[in-house]
Amino acid sequence: MTHIHVAAGAVAPDSLIEAVSAYERALGADDLDALAAFFAPGPDSMRGDASGLLVGHDAITSFRGARGGVGPRRVVELHLTPAGADWLAVSVNAPAAGGRGLVSQLWRFSEDAADGPGAGWRIVAAHVTAPAKAIDQRVWRVVGAPLVAGVPEGPLAGQTVAVKDLYAIAGQRIGVGVRAYLAEAPIEEANAPSVQSLLDAGADIVGIAQTDQFAYSIAGLNPDYGTPPNPAAPGTIPGGSSSGPASAVALGQASIGLGSDTAGSIRVPASYQGLWGLRTTHGSVSLEGVAPLAPRYDTVGWLTRDGATLLAAAKASISGDPGVELGDVVLASPQVGAAVKPEVRQAFHALLQRLEVQVDLETVDLPDLGRLYRGFRVTQSAEAWRSDGEWITAHPGAVAPDVEERFAFAASVTPELEAEGLIEVSALAREIDEALGDTILVLPSTASPAPRLDADPDYLQEVREATLSMTAIAGFTGRPALSVPWMMTDDGPVGLCLVGPRGSDLVLIEKALAWEKALRRS
Incomplete structure (x- = not known):
């Protein structure tokens, strides 16, 4: 009553x-x-x-x-x-x-x-x-208070971390966003080195955050656990595959998201949710203890709400000489502008007008975006099948239709097709490296703002292909790529992507922080 x-x-x-x-x-x-x-x-x-x-x-x-x-x-x-x-x-x-x-x-x-x-x-x-939830399973699979405590003191003391469900955490299982996989997964005996480096710097691990199934998507949709919310643009997808860490950071439930980026899986959710996100130089941070998708392209990275926190996380995790010098700033060829949606192009041009106060911008010619997408799709798919195909074959119907479709294509890539793809990818990498040298390439992080939750599948595939053709620039060359939240459209935020020479991860963030300070004054 x-x-x-x-x-x-x-x-x-x-x-x-x-x-x-x-x-x-x-x-x-x-x-x-x-x-x-x-x-x-x-x-x-x-x-x-x-x-x-x-x-x-x-x-x-x-x-x-x-x-x-x-x-x-x-x-x-x-x-x-x-x-x-x-x-x-x-x-x-x-x-x-x-x-x-x-x-x-x-x-x-x-x-x-x-x-x-x-x-x-x-x-x-x-x-x-709504009634208070002990845990929002769309964002988190496991949480603690904390789940794992960092050392008492360190440069990351007071920071909290959401770890993507690909990383080994001692005493926990890796679930890769799939309930059936989690049920069979062994308990990990040690932390992944990329997890341990954050703990050694003083950060606490809050919990294990969700991912797209097998990290084989950039949308952020997960039928097993639900789609994480996008607080920057309610009613839209969060971006993936580092969807859980991104949403946790955007919601204020963690200050650092430990994710991975194969085809844009940090840059895309950073773009859609108004976050800072770094794809590191390939091989600069250990992938030991991380479930693979396509090792040729897989990288570790982080998502944060501000650049200073991102820089601190990167400094705690990246070893080696950070003193790589950066050259001039260049723009992607006009075809990149043609690939993005009109509202993104408008926001990008408006930001460039402000950036020109600080830097001289010139256009650089890059390979055809269609070649980039086709080369990436074939070679990534072949590696994905080697990584996970045996499990997929043994568990029919265990993953979402879109992920199942990608694995079906991956299974069709013959050794001959992969060999041809690798020749093409090597040629594309040489062309990109010759065009960029030691410059910083700037371009939109994604082809569109975050699509709506009920977006037509054909539209999702259209923006997926356009976005992947741009994210592949860093993937082919192993370069670091930084997404910064400096653009806004009527439908939500879009990131600006800075692609630097290999090994420039830290100075790339420092350069972006200097630009941000100047933009605030302009």
Whole structure:
């Protein structure tokens, strides 16, 4: 039974109470058409929750289409208060799974909607507070307080780390984002060196964060555990495959995300979620104790909310001479601009106008992006099949359709096709190295802002291919690539990518920090 409370001296319309009840029934039935009709049309309706604010009817409807139902619950209290001509409805619900939730809605009557659900009442604004979760499995697989403590003192003391579920942590299993894989995985006896270096610098490991299945995607979608939220652009995908560490950092649940980057798996979520993210020089940080995807391209890297923290994490982990000198700054050839979406191109050009105050920018010719994508796809796929094909063959149906499709293509790459691909990749790497030398290449980190959760699969594949053709520049050459959150579009953030010569990881971050300081003054 629902206890209804109306503000003193006010009389709530019976039709409003019925509208609130009808909305709850539509939620329970996951009736998307009815739910869409309950929200006021147009660009001004709002819905907020812990993941962020959705503005506009289209954004709210898109979110609902990808979320699924809310699970059974009952409303135990309903409080109604007039707000001018509108009414504020605050309800307390009791989910069958336990806990208490809170929903606040501003309802407005419209004669134009009298024949639809709710008999003319429409929601103008809503805020949802879900029952507190002990752990959000979309972001985390295992958490602790901390899970592993770092040394008492060090340059990273006070920092907290979300570790991608590819890395060995003593006493834990590696799950690679797949429940069936986790069930068979052995308990690790030692920390991966890249994990240990952060602990030795004083950072605490908060927990193991989610990844796309086998890290074989750049979207961030995971059917086994759910899609991590993107707080920088609610209702959109988080980017992957370092999706869990990225979301943990963006949500403020960790200060450092330890991820990996094969085809953009740090740069893409950094771009989509407004973070700093570094793909390190290939081979500069040990991959021992890290589940492989394509060893020719796999690298360690980190995600942070600011450049200073990223620099500290990199200094704690990268050995060797950091004194590589950087040359001039160059732009990618015009074909890169043609590959990105118009809103990204506009934001990129606007940022370049500001950067020209600090640096002289010239254009450099790079190989055709189609060649880059095709060469990368063949050679990465061959390595992915060597790494994981035996397990995939033995576990049919264990991974999502898109990942299964990629492994199916990987299985089709013959030794002859791979050999031809390696010849092409070597040629492409030489062409890129000759064109870039010791310069810093700047280009957008991704071809688009984060796509919506309900984006058409064809659109996702389109932006995936365009993005991979750009991220392959660093992949082929083993160069470090840094994504910095300096661009914004109407649909969310997009990173600027700085690709430096091999071994320039630390000075590349330092250069970006100097530019950021100058940009703030401009």
